[in-house]
Every structure is written in structure tokens, then in C-alpha cells.
Amino acid sequence: MRSRHRTWAYGDHVNTDVIFPGKYTYSVQHDPAALARHALEDLDPTFATGVQRGDVIVAGRNWGNGSSREQAVTCLLACGLRAIIAESFARIYYRNAINNGLLALTCPGIGALAQTGQELALDLDAGELEIAGQTLQFVPLPPSVRHIVAAGGLVEYLKAGAGEQEGGG
Amino acid sequence: MGASFSQKVLARNVGRAQVQPGEVLDVTPDVVLSHDNSAAIIRIFRQLPQKELRFPERLAITLDHAVPPPTPQHAQNHAEIRRFVSEQGIQHFFEMGRGICHQVHCEEGVVGPGMILLGADSHSPHCGWMGAFGAGVGRTEVAALWATGQLWLRVPETLRITLTGRLAPGVMSKDLALQLIGRLGADGANYLAVEFDGPGVATLSADMRAALVNMMAEMGAKNAFIAPDELTWRWLEIQLQRSRPDDWQARLSMFRERAILPDADADCAQQLDVALDHVAPLVSCPHRVDNTEPVTALTGTRVDLAFIGTCTNGRLEDLAAAAEVVRGRRLRARLLVIPASSQVLGDALAAGYLADLIEAGASIGTPGCGPCMGVHAGVPAPGEVCISSANRNFRGRMGQREAEIYLANPAVVAASAVAGEIVHPADLLAGD
Numbered sequence: 001m002r003s004r005h006r007t008w009a010y011g012d013h014v015n016t017d018v019i020f021p022g023k024y025t026y027s028v029q030h031d032p033a034a035l036a037r038h039a040l041e042d043l044d045p046t047f048a049t050g051v052q053r054g055d056v057i058v059a060g061r062n063w064g065n066g067s068s069r070e071q072a073v074t075c076l077l078a079c080g081l082r083a084i085i086a087e088s089f090a091r092i093y094y095r096n097a098i099n100n101g102l103l104a105l106t107c108p109g110i111g112a113l114a115q116t117g118q119e120l121a122l123d124l125d126a127g128e129l130e131i132a133g134q135t136l137q138f139v140p141l142p143p144s145v146r147h148i149v150a151a152g153g154l155v156e157y158l159k160a161g162a163g164e165q166e167g168g169g
Numbered sequence: 170m171g172a173s174f175s176q177k178v179l180a181r182n183v184g185r186a187q188v189q190p191g192e193v194l195d196v197t198p199d200v201v202l203s204h205d206n207s208a209a210i211i212r213i214f215r216q217l218p219q220k221e222l223r224f225p226e227r228l229a230i231t232l233d234h235a236v237p238p239p240t241p242q243h244a245q246n247h248a249e250i251r252r253f254v255s256e257q258g259i260q261h262f263f264e265m266g267r268g269i270c271h272q273v274h275c276e277e278g279v280v281g282p283g284m285i286l287l288g289a290d291s292h293s294p295h296c297g298w299m300g301a302f303g304a305g306v307g308r309t310e311v312a313a314l315w316a317t318g319q320l321w322l323r324v325p326e327t328l329r330i331t332l333t334g335r336l337a338p339g340v341m342s343k344d345l346a347l348q349l350i351g352r353l354g355a356d357g358a359n360y361l362a363v364e365f366d367g368p369g370v371a372t373l374s375a376d377m378r379a380a381l382v383n384m385m386a387e388m389g390a391k392n393a394f395i396a397p398d399e400l401t402w403r404w405l406e407i408q409l410q411r412s413r414p415d416d417w418q419a420r421l422s423m424f425r426e427r428a429i430l431p432d433a434d435a436d437c438a439q440q441l442d443v444a445l446d447h448v449a450p451l452v453s454c455p456h457r458v459d460n461t462e463p464v465t466a467l468t469g470t471r472v473d474l475a476f477i478g479t480c481t482n483g484r485l486e487d488l489a490a491a492a493e494v495v496r497g498r499r500l501r502a503r504l505l506v507i508p509a510s511s512q513v514l515g516d517a518l519a520a521g522y523l524a525d526l527i528e529a530g531a532s533i534g535t536p537g538c539g540p541c542m543g544v545h546a547g548v549p550a551p552g553e554v555c556i557s558s559a560n561r562n563f564r565g566r567m568g569q570r571e572a573e574i575y576l577a578n579p580a581v582v583a584a585s586a587v588a589g590e591i592v593h594p595a596d597l598l599a600g601d
Binding site for chain 2: 155
């Protein structure tokens with residue numbers, strides 16, 4: 001099934017300090033409204049006020065490099081962001097996204113096409129998306145982490161009765 | 170084809186003879202690291218069905234990121250963590266002022282050769298300098314580790330970096346790290362294990378190895394590794410006698426039994442050879458770690474604030490290098506020095522380094538992470554320029570979006586504090 005989304009485009013090597021500034025790490029931790037207010041604060045001051053539920057971020061290489069702070073994922077969830085689609089992700093960010101139920105899709109070729117304010121059509125079943133008149137394939141999630149994503153994140157997965165984690169990706 | 174350190178240590182952990190890069194394993198780490206973020210982790214842990222810690226003895230909690238607490242809210246975080254530590258009987262708990270988790274774990278023998286550490290901190294690869302496997306994960310994952318003891322890990326491919334020769338005087342391992350990151354890029358080792366080998370390794374001191382391995386996080390590495398050698402074992406013996414006088418021999422024997430070396434014919438995805446003699450002092454320019462330039466290309470850049478500290482470059486040799494540069498001089502820029510641990514603080518005091526730094530005009534802070542990530546004292550003002558021995562210079566990293574951060578080795582940072590502008594230490598000395 002296809003869903004339609006509005007894009008926010010960013011470049012390569014966007015780090016977690018500009019996604020969620022370190023100075024808030026131990027003072028803004030759980031409150032969704034406060035988390036949302038600081039999302040991308042040092043990258044794009046128009047994002048937190050302009051983002052709408054269902055929007056997606058499209059980006060280049062190495063999205064989310066730097067700190068392991070999980071608010072760099074949860075602040076975007078708090079904004080209602082549907083997915084981040086990037087050329088590649090830094091490894092801890094990718095894990096945090098999966099474990100919090102944020103869709104992180106690796107999609108070669110997306111970086112060159114990405115512009116803010118475009119329409120992006122996403123087909124998760126087919127593993128492809130359409131942007132700027134072009135169709136791109138994204139890399140399927142590793143089979144072993146699909147059960148975490150399907151449960152809506154690691155906490156929900158463990159709550160759902162998995163006494164012990166099983167192989168992930 | 171033989172196996173890398175990472176393959177061997179992960180295979181042993183899951184009870185298999187061998188594993189291949191790309192396989193996903195359920196790993197049971199020996200140490201689970203968290204720090205001030207433990208308050209948030211406790212909250213996630215409480216949501217899980219498992220009400221008991223699976224392995225309470227494997228938790229290691231250090232208060233280091235905002236110490237002493239600058240606000241009532243930070244103090245409350247610490248209070249919640251202390252309550253949990255006390256309720257659960259957690260043995261590896263290190264109070265504010267003891268130092269930065271990565272440094273303290275090495276000093277206290279919490280982690281050692283052949284062990285696996287997973288931590289809710291991106292510099293968790295640090296312990297690889299002594300032959301351990303360390304990797305960073307998220308808060309939710311650490312909560313799951315507390316509950317289940319296990320976590321999924323993908324066996325990494327290896328980037329092998331073979332070192333030859335020896336660093337020239339005045340060049341530090343930070344410069345080697347910055348050279349590698351500048352050359353390979355901020356994602357040059359994403360998902361990879363970086364394993365150092367070659368005759369050049371033996372020329373690097375323990376402190377220099379720690380800084381090098383620590384910085385591989387800025388290249389995206391999953392973990393980084395230096396095989397324990399005579400220097401490592403001597404360091405551990407002295408260190409364990411200091412920190413664990415009652416059981417140091419047993420601990421050292423355990424580390425010796427568990428140490429793992431890579432096979433001589435281990436496969437690797439990428440191989441790089443680096444001649445240490447050709448490394449020169451480098452500076453990372455705003456706002457990316459891989460945006461490196463020779464220090465000499467930046468001579469004259471104004472400096473308002475200089476910072477020496479952090480898990481990357483806050484150890485005794487770093488303070489010694491800084492003291493050597495500032496001895497008998499007065500600073501033109503503000504210099505903040507924060508030792509990586511209370512042990513480093515005490516040793517620097519005994520060696521006279523702190524006196525040199527204080528007499529030159531430096532301020533000394535409580536051992537911890539300091540202003541590195543902008544949560545604690547010492548942050549720059551809007552429009553100011555900071556030169557730092559830390560690991561990240563991202564926009565806003567030190568709490569101020571409109572500040573510029575340059576990264577360098579501690580001697581360059583100290584020389585720049587003296588001059589009030591970026592300068593090569595040798596040029597400062599030549600100017601006398």
C-alpha cells in the first residue's frame with residue numbers, strides 16, 4: 001500500500017548534536033512536547049514549528065552520527081515524523097530508531113534527489129518509494145530485526161512476552 | 170583464513186567455534202555501561218516485564234556527565250540513580266568526581282582484555298585499547314540488557330590499520346586519529362571493527378593508545394582494538410595494585426586467561442598502512458571532525474577558550490604535555506583543564522603539572538566530562554572560538570550554536586591558550 005508524505009531534506013553527516021542538542025540531554029528526557037520543541041534545533045530552526053504528522057526526512061550519508069543519545073530519535077517521533085530515508089545511517093542511530101519504532105530506511109540514490117517540500121510516495125510492502133518522478137528501492141530491514149519493528153520497538157517487543165530477545169539484525 | 174579479534178571474542182561469547190562477519194548473534198556482555206543517563210534507563214527498565222536485573226554484577230554506573238550537578242534537575246537524576254544502585258546492590262558504582270566512565274573502568278579493572286562491554290555511550294569502544302571489545306548502544310537497549318542480559322549484535326567486518334615507525338616529538342596519537350578520520354571520513358569505519366597492528370603499536374604508551382582507540386568512534390567504528398602486549402600487562406599490573414589491592418592478582422590472572430589475539434592470517438575488509446613518522450599535528454575545523462587541516466595552516470586563528478579534558482585527552486600524559494607548554498608562561502586565552510579521573514587529578518598534582526597550569530592562569534574542574542557536550546560548566550559564549558582536546562566539534566556541541574570549536578592534541582590546545590591564537594607548540598617555543 002502506498003502512503004504519501006511531505007519531505008524535509010538534509011545533507012550528509014547530520015549528527016545527533018544538531019538533531020537534539022547535548023545541553024538538553026539530562027533535562028529534556030521524556031515529555032513529548034518538550035522533546036518535539038527542540039527537534040533539529042541547531043540544524044533547521046524552521047523544522048520544529050513547521051513539521052506535520054506523517055512528514056518524512058530525506059538525507060544523505062551517515063545520518064545520526066555522534067552521540068548515542070536516544071532523544072535524537074524520540075524527539076522526531078514526538079514530532080509525528082513517519083520515517084527517515086537516508087543513503088546510510090550511523091550504527092547507534094539505526095539501532096535506536098529500530099528500538100523506538102521509528103522507520104529508518106536505507107535508500108541508495110535518495111540523497112541526490114532530496115529537496116524540502118516534495119511529495120514522497122512510500123510503498124513498504126514493495127520496498128520502494130517514488131520521489132521527484134523517480135522510483136528508488138530501499139534496502140529491506142534485516143529479517144532478524146523485523147520482529148522488533150513489527151512490535152513497535154524493543155520495549156513493546158519485550159512486553160509482548162518475549163522472555164528473552166531473539167536474534168536481531 | 171583466520172579470524173579477527175572481534176570474530177573470536179564474539180564466537181566465544183555465544184559458544185561457537187567461529188562466526189562470520191555479517192552474522193547476527195545474541196551476545197551476553199560482561200559489562201553494561203551507563204552514566205547520568207541511568208535515570209532514563211531506570212524508567213525504561215521499570216516498563217519491562219522482567220522486574221529483576223538479570224546480572225546485577227555486570228552493571229557499571231558512573232556519574233560523570235553533569236558533575237557536580239549544575240541544577241536541581243540534574244541533582245534529582247543523580248539521586249534517582251543512587252537510590253536504584255542502593256536498592257539493587259550494584260557494586261560497580263562510581264560517584265561524581267571519580268572520573269569519566271571509560272577511564273574509570275580501565276583504572277578499576279572493571280573491564281579488561283578479552284571482555285565484552287556494551288554501553289549507552291558512543292565512546293564505549295574506548296576499552297579496546299587494552300584488548301577488550303567495547304561498543305555503544307542506546308538507552309532502551311541498555312534497559313533490555315539489564316532485564317535479559319543479552320542483545321543482538323552483528324559481527325563486524327574489519328578495517329586493519331598497520332602502524333610502522335614512531336611518532337615524532339610533539340606529535341600525539343590524537344594527531345594520528347585525526348589524520349585517519351580526515352582521510353577516511355566521518356563514516357569511514359561505519360559498522361566496522363578497527364584493529365590496529367604492526368610494529369608501531371609498541372611505540373605508543375597506554376595513554377596514547379587510549380586516545381587513539383577512543384577517537385575511532387568519530388569514524389563510525391563499532392569497536393576498535395589493540396592487542397594487549399607487555400606494555401598493557403605492565404600497565405594493568407601497576408593499575409590493579411593501586412585500585413584493587415585485595416584481589417589484583419586474581420583479577421590479572423583472569424584477564425590473562427581471557428585475553429584474545431587475532432589470528433595472524435585474519436581476513437579483513439580493508440587494510441591500511443600508516444607510517445607514524447609522517448604524522449604531524451592536525452586540527453579539526455568547525456563543524457566536522459573529518460574537516461582536518463595541519464595546525465600550521467591555521468596559525469593566527471583567534472582563540473577565546475581552550476579546553477583540555479574528556480575521555481579522549483584528559484589523561485596524565487595529556488596534562489603533562491600541556492604543563493610542559495605553559496610552564497613559566499601566562500595565558501592570553503582562558504584555559505579550562507578537567508582531568509579524566511580523580512586518579513589523574515591526584516597524579517597530576519603530585520607531578521606538579523597542576524601547579525604549572527594554575528600558575529599560568531588555568532582553571533581546574535571536577536573530573537568528569539565537563540563542557541564537552543554542553544551540559545556542564547565552561548561553555549563558550551556566542552561568537553567565541555574554542556580549541557579543545559575533546560572529540561566532537563559539531564555545531565552547538567558545547568551548548569552554544571554560535572560558537573566555533575576546533576579540535577587538537579593537548580599540547581596544541583595549551584600552546585594556543587598561551588598565544589591567544591592557534592599555534593604549533595614548536596613555533597611558540599621558537600618565539601621565546
